[in-house]
Amino acid sequence: MNFDDLIVERPPTAGAPTDEPDRHFYEGAVMLAYTMHLFRTEPVQEVKIHPDGQHATQFDFPGWLAKRGFERVEHGPTTFGGTYRSADGRRVIVRSQPGIGDVVADANGLRIEAECKGGAIGTRHRGRLSRLDKGLCEIIGRLMSKPSPGRQVAVVPKTKVTVRLAQKLAPRCAAAGICIALIGDRGEVEDVATQD
Numbered sequence: 463m464n465f466d467d468l469i470v471e472r473p474p475t476a477g478a479p480t481d482e483p484d485r486h487f488y489e490g491a492v493m494l495a496y497t498m499h500l501f502r503t504e505p506v507q508e509v510k511i512h513p514d515g516q517h518a519t520q521f522d523f524p525g526w527l528a529k530r531g532f533e534r535v536e537h538g539p540t541t542f543g544g545t546y547r548s549a550d551g552r553r554v555i556v557r558s559q560p561g562i563g564d565v566v567a568d569a570n571g572l573r574i575e576a577e578c579k580g581g582a583i584g585t586r587h588r589g590r591l592s593r594l595d596k597g598l599c600e601i602i603g604r605l606m607s608k609p610s611p612g613r614q615v616a617v618v619p620k621t622k623v624t625v626r627l628a629q630k631l632a633p634r635c636a637a638a639g640i641c642i643a644l645i646g647d648r649g650e651v652e653d654v655a656t657q658d
Contacts, residue, residue, distance in 0.1 A: 465649040467526065468495055469583070485584030487619040487647060489513070489564075490521035492578040495649040496565050496617045498530070501552055503651075504569040508553040512562050518542040523556055565617070573612035576643070577601035583619050583647065594618060595627045598642070602635060610639050620644035620652060628654040 468491040471483040490513050497509045513523065523542040524534060532546035538557055546554045563575035579597030598618045605614045616635070618624050628642045632654045635642055642654040 465495065465498075467529070468645075468649055469647050470520070484582055485647075486520075487580050487583045487645070488517065488520040489578055489580035490517035490523060491526075492580045492617055492619060492645055493517070493564050494521075494523070494526055495645045496576055496578060496615075496643065496651065497554060498649060499643075499645075499651040500565070500567050500569075500574065504567065504574065506567040506569050506574075507551060508555065509565060509567045510555045510557065510562075511565050512557060512559045513542070513564070514558055514560070515540070518558075527554060527556075574615065575605075575611050575613070576615040576617050577604050578617045580619060583621050594621060595623050598624055598627055598631070602631065602640060602642075605640050606638055613641065614639060615641045615643050617643045617645060620646045625654075 468487060470486045470488060470491075472486055474482050474484055493511045493513060497511055500506050500509055518540065524546075527546045528534075531548045532554055533548075534544050535547045536545040538544040540558055543556050543558060546556065564578040565576040567574045579594070579601050581594045581597060583594070598616060601616045601618070605616060624644055628644060632642055644652045644654060646652070
């Protein structure tokens, strides 16, 4: 994929040059990029995503899906929720529902459940950058804390920090049945393979 609207630029971190805005790959955008990846790579016709209200204030779910040809055919209880359908019949169901994976799909009987994290991918603020590695550890822990429904995937933006940590964690995650996927800033997905 080649999405040019996943990243949101915000004013630079205090003390940083004013011509270098912070770049944020918000969690909602990560969810949507991974959803599109599943449509491209798996035999799925429906993907359910479960953002919360904060994700919807950071990223425009209805607008982004509409740009990809998904029309809202059913409204949910939130301003961003509902069922979105493309001309070829694929469906994205957006529903704020805690306790369920961020992105869930059924691929011919195999349940795929992904937990996602987003964050600042371009900033001079070290604390914001370190949140990405903490986020990866957090979602791996969340996946380990519940029974595996089929395939479990931890999904985060691809940065130098997350690549390095994902390569270290991949063997242990694989032993627990958890995959790690890194999302590039244009929506490309890299599965982190274990080193033999």
